[in-house]
Amino acid sequence: MESICEVNFCSVLSRHLLNIFFYSRMMNPAVANEVLTSVENTLRSSPFDFQGARIISGQEEGAYGWITVNYLLGNFIQRSYFRSVRTSGALDLGGASTQITFESDDFIESEDNSLHFRLYGRSYNVYTHSFLCYGKDQALRLQLANRIA
Incomplete structure (x- = not known):
């Protein structure tokens, strides 16, 4: 039971920290760096095998x-030489942004939206785009601002 609680706590903590990072980064990059430094110092003194922290890009997310x-x-481990499994696309509606990501056999016009990696012995070309300020929290703020105006 203790491990389940620890996992749930870590999940909630990581989501909370990500929200802090995003809003701090969006509003004040200096504050984001202070928060990140504080998190790094705290985790270095914890029993976790901490190997560094950074704010990831929307494309990485x-x-x-x-x-x-x-x-x-x-979809990765069920592939075989006789049967190909298609990957699924992903749409992530976050608090501050939304990401859409899917495998593409076509040429991707912008290198900023194109990722290439290898998993389980197969190469993947993936289209990904992050729509900053199109998350659910940002949509709610926009709706509230429109009601006030």
Whole structure:
């Protein structure tokens, strides 16, 4: 039971820290760096095997979400020479941004939206785009601002 609580706590803590990082980074990059330094110092003195922290890009966030979805669906390990499994796309509606990510066989016009990596012996070309300020919290703020105006 203790490990479940620890996992839930870590999940809630990581989401909370990500929100702090995003809003701090968006509003004041200096504050974001202070928060990140404080988190690093705290985790270095914890029993966790801490190996560093950084704020990831929206494209990285989209890619990690796509990998997670397809891993959980078994799309990477169920591939064989006789049967190909198509990957699923991922749409991540976050608090401050939304990411869309999917595998593409077509040429991707912008290198900023194109990621290439290798998983389980296969290469993937993935389109990913992060829409900053199109998350649910930002949409709510916009709606509230429109009601006030």
